Amino acid sequence: MSDVITTFPNTELETNGAERIEMPAVAEEQQVFRFDRRTSERHDLEGQVTALRRDHDVEAYTHPVCTLDLMNMSELGMAAHSEIPLADSERVSVYFPPHGSDMGLELMGHVVRCTPVTREEAATRRQPLGREYEIAIQFDPRTAA
Numbered sequence: 001m002s003d004v005i006t007t008f009p010n011t012e013l014e015t016n017g018a019e020r021i022e023m024p025a026v027a028e029e030q031q032v033f034r035f036d037r038r039t040s041e042r043h044d045l046e047g048q049v050t051a052l053r054r055d056h057d058v059e060a061y062t063h064p065v066c067t068l069d070l071m072n073m074s075e076l077g078m079a080a081h082s083e084i085p086l087a088d089s090e091r092v093s094v095y096f097p098p099h100g101s102d103m104g105l106e107l108m109g110h111v112v113r114c115t116p117v118t119r120e121e122a123a124t125r126r127q128p129l130g131r132e133y134e135i136a137i138q139f140d141p142r143t144a145a
Contacts, residue, residue, distance in 0.1 A: 040074040040075040040076050041074060041075075042072045042073070042074045043072060043073055043074065044071070044072045045070040045071070045072060045073050046069075046070060047069075047070050048067050048068065048069055048070070049067075049068050049070060049080070049094050049095060049096050049097070050065060050066075050067060050068070050094070050095040050097075051065070051066050051067075051068050051082075051086075051092045051093070051094050051095075051137075052064060052065055052092065052093040052095070053065070053066070053086070053090060053091075053092055054090075054091035054092060054093060054108075055087070055090050055091050059087070060090070063084050066082055066083065066084050066086075067082075067083070068080035068081065068082055068094070068135070069081040069082075071134070075139075076138060076139055077109065077112070077136060077137055077138040077139050078094070078136070078137050078139075079134065079135070079136050079137075080134075080135055080137070081117070081133065081134055081135075082114075082132075082133045082134075082135050083132060083133070084133070085114050085116075085133050086111045086114050086133070086135055087111065087114070088111055088112065088113070088114065089110050089111060089112075090110060090111045091108070091109075091110050092108075092109060092110065092111065092137060093106055093107070093108050094106070094107045094108075094109065094137065107139050107140075108139070108140045109137045109138050109139040109140055110137065110138060110140075111135055111136070111137055112136045112137065112138045113134075113135060113136040114133055114134070114135045114136075115133065115134050115135075116132060116133055116134075117132055117133060117134050
């Protein structure tokens with residue numbers, strides 16, 4: 001059986017008498033570049049959860065509870081739309097309501113991003129009316145039980 005050497009375009013290999021097989025060039029649009037630094041998979045979700053603001057400032061006391069419209073969620077955090085702005089690093093408790101026989105869930109975390117959403121962005125994303133801010137929350141690490 002003879003040796004087979006696979007070569008790719010624009011490469012030089014020493015064949016030493018082996019059979020040469022040319023591979024087709026990869027189209028530019030087929031090349032994948034991953035710049036996403038996430039370590040857990042995101043899941044697109046719809047529904048509402050309740051966020052309780054835990055910081056001790058005037059704004060948190062003025063609006064201590066807000067409703068969030070879920071966009072997506074992973075093991076480490078979530079993204080949602082809010083009608084009020086939340087400050088970066090603000091502590092929040094997020095309550096997921098019970099469903100069927102499943103109990104509700106409370107997760108603690110902090111806001112890592114709060115950006116205003118323009119009307120054009122809201123229209124293209126089919127965002128609920130009145131939800132003017134897109135927020136990202138990073139959950140606190142959970143301890144083993």
